Amino acid sequence: MSRRTRSDNSIQGIPEATIARLPLYLRALYALADRDTACVSSEELATAAGVNSAKLRKDLSHLGSYGTRGVGYDVDYLIYQVSRELGLTQDWPVIIVGAGNLGRALANYGGFATRGFRVAAMIDSDPLIIGTSIGGHRVFGPDEIERVVTRFGVMIGAITAPATSAQSVCNRLVAAGVTSILNFAPVVLTVPDGVDVRKVDLSIELQILAFHAQRRSASKAHPTAEPPAVNGCEPPSVNGKRPVTQQVTRQAHDEVTAEAIGS
Amino acid sequence: MSRRTRSDNSIQGIPEATIARLPLYLRALYALADRDTACVSSEELATAAGVNSAKLRKDLSHLGSYGTRGVGYDVDYLIYQVSRELGLTQDWPVIIVGAGNLGRALANYGGFATRGFRVAAMIDSDPLIIGTSIGGHRVFGPDEIERVVTRFGVMIGAITAPATSAQSVCNRLVAAGVTSILNFAPVVLTVPDGVDVRKVDLSIELQILAFHAQRRSASKAHPTAEPPAVNGCEPPSVNGKRPVTQQVTRQAHDEVTAEAIGS
DNA sequence: TAGATTGTTAATCGATTAACAATC
DNA sequence: TAGATTGTTAATCGATTAACAATC
Structure with a gap:
């Protein structure tokens, strides 16, 4: 009692x-x-x-x-x-979608096997890669997702695909029955209730570090220079000058972490 | 005003x-x-x-x-x-220590450059790798850490080295003047005040997913079987039977994520 | 019994959220 | 002026922490 x-x-x-x-x-x-x-x-x-x-x-x-x-x-x-x-007393087959650098790193991940996790299969859309082996794991095409998931009873999927295809890959995984997703692509995935998504985002981590690094070195350097005047989107004055966004690189803020790592 | x-x-x-x-x-x-x-x-x-x-x-x-x-x-x-x-309006040179799979993935990371981060140099202890180039970045030996950090004014370091050397690598980085560290090695790093450490730990993410996955499939499967009796380390009964820890793989719970990924 | 350390309570702190007054 | 949406307040929720009674 x-x-x-x-x-x-x-x-x-x-x-x-x-x-x-x-x-x-x-x-x-x-x-x-x-x-x-x-x-x-x-x-x-x-x-x-x-x-x-x-x-x-x-x-x-x-x-x-x-x-x-x-x-x-x-x-x-x-x-x-x-x-x-x-839940580590049981074995968890994992499917890795995206065989770029990061996907490969994951597949070669030694601790994987010893930890109760096992790579069930890798998926990639590149015809040159499909059919090869990476870290001892066969690479299948995207059309095989459903089959692999069903066959091995996969519940956990890792998305190491490019940001542009992450959501569609995610949809396929979910449709096939995957309920836990580890997402390395820098996008906000939309999933139905009952599906669990965790995010690993290198770019975000670096940006957080940059914030603190800046703070530390800001004791004096902090440019108190007044920011460019607000011009409120569209309403009043049309000649309100836009701030200089050029400093900050604009393009490609989307293909980060995942294909990011792993081109 | x-x-x-x-x-x-x-x-x-x-x-x-x-x-x-x-x-x-x-x-x-x-x-x-x-x-x-x-x-x-x-x-x-x-x-x-x-x-x-x-x-x-x-x-x-x-x-x-x-x-x-x-x-x-x-x-x-x-x-x-x-x-x-x-702090993204300035350029942040980053040093990557450990040129295994993960380190390489990082170095090839396209979004890096466009985002205000720039790989200053890679470091590895393998003589076969030192002197080569990875993703266009020269690989130096560990003894060059100090020089690289000073030369390029590096404030951010990424540790993709094996868990066993992570702390010593960290010490060297800190000694050289690095104040922000992105740690991929599965160890708790000890750093002086004023140094900021962020952790990316694949193994932990997977384990958290496993927890939820288990919960979901536990509606019926949850083994209500009573856990092995507690025997309290050393005090009372000497014949209290130990639980079956064998199920859970024991060995190697340490060389995970970093060298983990990246052998 | 005396010493040690857990498990729990209650206080504190910080983060989230709804709601709305300020204001474009 | 009427409609829209921000910035802020205040209520709520959850997480952290110190402190201590329970108990080995």
Whole structure:
């Protein structure tokens, strides 16, 4: 009657922020297990994962009561519980759409196989690539998406195709039954309810870094120069001079990350 | 006296969440500009960026009052303002450390150059690679980091090296003067105050997807089987049976994403 | 029993959202 | 002036954190 705290919290409601940190804890736990550490306190584990201990305990409490007061957490046991919560005790076939540089990098990704993820197949539209093998994985044409997904029971797809074809690729994946998508293309994908999209966007990360870098070096350099006057789209004065957008490169703000990486 | 709302909010405090969305708005704005749209309402822009309009307006209000009530936002003008805020009106030389698959993908990244980012140099420790060119960029040895950073005034570094060397690479970058780091290696980097680290971790993204995928297919499949009994590290009973951690692959939870991708 | 550390409570902080007054 | 849409306020929601009672 006291071992099953689990049901209380986790059945429907583990916060997204917590879920996003579980893989971090898992990684730290594996590192500890490799060093044959049998037991760990929230303080130690938190440090290893780069968070504070209150947050760690709160996060773990969403899964259940898997620690021992006055002692700590059993490393192997916690690995098991976190893995199970994340769904890593089963095998996940993944389909990779787009065999450009990034798609290839993904396919060669060593940790893939060992982590419970397995490349089911790669897809590309280039006739020269179709039929070849990349990292030991056969490359199929786009028309084979449905067949591959059905055949291997694929639920997870990675889109490493160009931004221009990302949405149509996405549609095909969803139509075939894929419900989880890792999107490397720099576009906002539209998907039906029940489909989960996560985005990896190199260009956005760089821009965020640039913001902070600018801040740091801005102590003096910040040009307090007044911005070009607003002219409000169309309403009043017609001769309001437009700001100099030229500085900022305009063209091609669309073919970023995905085909981006991977031409 | 009314045009400069800017100073009020933005000098010290634009929320991180807002900054992370600015690149999204910028991309949507460029798409509009490409279609020669001169003016856009918060409603339209928000839809294009995949957020709701209240959030968009709130975000933009942190930069200043750049819209016109009853009308909307001037596309070109807003592009200029957002770009400036993100620091994209200047050129950012980037150093890429690790010329594996991912590093190469990055170096070939077309959007890089057009976006205000420029590959200053690539670094790798493999003697066979040093001296060659990748995507038009010369590859140097690790000992050249300091020189390259100084010479080109590099402030941003991307770590695509193996997890095992990521921290030492990071130390070298920081010592050389790099203050913004985009880390693709699956490790928690330790950096001094004032250095900004952003993480791109494929393995974590996949695990989060797996969690949701499991949830979706769990309606019935969820094994309510009681978890192995806790045995609390070391304290009481010595014969408490350990859970079956074998299911979950144990080895190599460390060489993931970076060298991961890019062997 | 004394010492240690968890799991949880409650306070705080920040981010989202709806609603509307300001104003073009 | 009437219609439209911004910028801002205030309410709500969720996430973080410190602190401590429960308990090994």
